[in-house]
Amino acid sequence: MIRLILHRLLVSIPLLLAVTLLTYVLDSFAPGDVAATLPQGQTSLKAYLALRHKLGLDQPVMQQYGHWLWRALHGDLGTSYFSGERVVNLLNQRLGVTLSIVVGVLIVCVSAGLLLGALSALRGGIVGRTIDILSIAGLAFPSFWVALILIEVFAVKLEWLPAIGYTSIFASPRLWLMSLVLPVLAVALHSITSIAKQTRDAMGEVMGRDFIRALRASGLSETSVIWKHGLRNAALPVVTVIGLVMISALGSTVFVERIFVLPGLGSLAVEAATNSDIALLQGATLYFTLIVIAINLAVDVSYGWLNPKVRT
Template identity: 35%
Template sequence: MLKFIINRMMTLAISLIVASLVIFAAIELIPGDPAAFMLGINAAPDTVAALRQELGLDGHPVARYLRWVAGMMTGDFGQSYTYQVPVVDLVMARLGISLPLTLMALVLTILIALPVGMMAASKRNKAADWGIMGVTQLGIAIPNFWFAMILVLVFAIQLQWFSAGGFPGWDNGLAAGLKALVLPAVALALPQASILARVMRSAMIDVLSQDYIRTARAKGLSEKQVLLRHGLRNAMIPVVTILGLQFSFLIAGAIIIENVFFLPGLGRLVFQAITQRDLIVVESVVMLLVFSVIIVTFLVDIAYAWIDPRLRQSRLNLGAFR
């Protein structure tokens, strides 16, 4: 298992290096001068030159790349041009909203999808299954910003259980903060939960037709015990794969949802940074997002090995599969 983790860590490091090179090259390759581009067409030449220096755009590309990477490693992402504050401070403050939001959506996705998918599989071709399949079909079809507006209409405007948007800040207590994230998290989670529930259903149907399920029934396990003791873990393998992919959708989805709910999160930051051509911020946030996706992929690989003993020992037992 340790060998497996070390192996995965190497892959992770290589992915990060490649990703940083691509992001750096993308900024480099944008035709024209990033400084001039950031300042717009009417900027005076000396302002552009000053910005070039501020951005660290003078010097050899290799040296600049190394400086950029070294900076990130020591927590120095540079200075935001529009806000005139270190990017780190900016990102950290926004992360305080986006991270809980994404995690909440992720937890909701799992909590909705797994039981619903298992229920549909165990009641295959019965009314409950058809109902679940219909609802999840809708969940996938409805754009989540539209669903977000419906949520606001019903729960904020009609019922007045939640506020329609904005964030009170964590200073006003954990409960208030979490409450403000509930509607956005639900809006974010719904399409993903619908997808995952369908994946869970088909994975479980596949598992339930396996010989070892018949063995479990022959041992006297009840249907529920069969599902939970033998079905769930086996069905988790495809589910974890999809869940890992969904994480990046949740992050990307957050950009739209944060705008709908006026949440000052990373999504809003990157959106504003793009419209204001604040390339340093864009570069840093993209790198951060790539980093988080790579970490999640790593966690997914670890989860596989945790679920499946054959993967844990695959290096030792290749012979058995020949």
């Protein structure tokens, strides 16, 4: 298993380099110039050119990237052009929010998706058809619209949950939990049905196999046959979908954080891109990529746990 993990981590290094390089190159094509946006570059043309030079923006893109990479390898992600704060501090300040959303989505999607999928496979009928309808509905209703509906119902009408904002878990675990419910649901509703459908298909196939009949014949309880043996054998393709759902949820944080006014990495990345704050954008991209790598690694490790043949 350790070899598997090391191998996956080594494979991730080119990915990190490619993503950060691509971000630098794409940003160089984007309209806007941070030196013209910053107040100190706006007093005169001379001040603007001096600021461009100071920030290294007059250098070739590859040279700029090389400097960034060299500093990043030494643990220095630079400072934000706008706030003047260290990029690492800004990212760490917001990492918890995004991770809270992603983990929340994981818990809701996996628990609801597996439960609904298994029920659908075992009972069929109305549960299966409902899942099919919800799948189509989930695709038809965009998440930002779902988010606004959730706010209107649960925050404005019922007043059960906050419409916007985030409370740190250290300030108040209760308020932290409540601030996450609607954002997590807005993202998760879209994905629960994907996991449920995959679980249903895989479970349906596994439950018809000979070894299931053998287990039942050996006198094992039905609960044990279904949840311990059936679900574990059906889990391999489901885990793949869960991994994809998590990565998709990470992307969704961009709009969820905007609508719910959550101070997470997604909204920070948007602000950095909008302001052409390349140092901050690179940092956010790096963090997002690391989270994706962590998710993929978790999926790979799960494969290994579920199917020992994969470990070698």
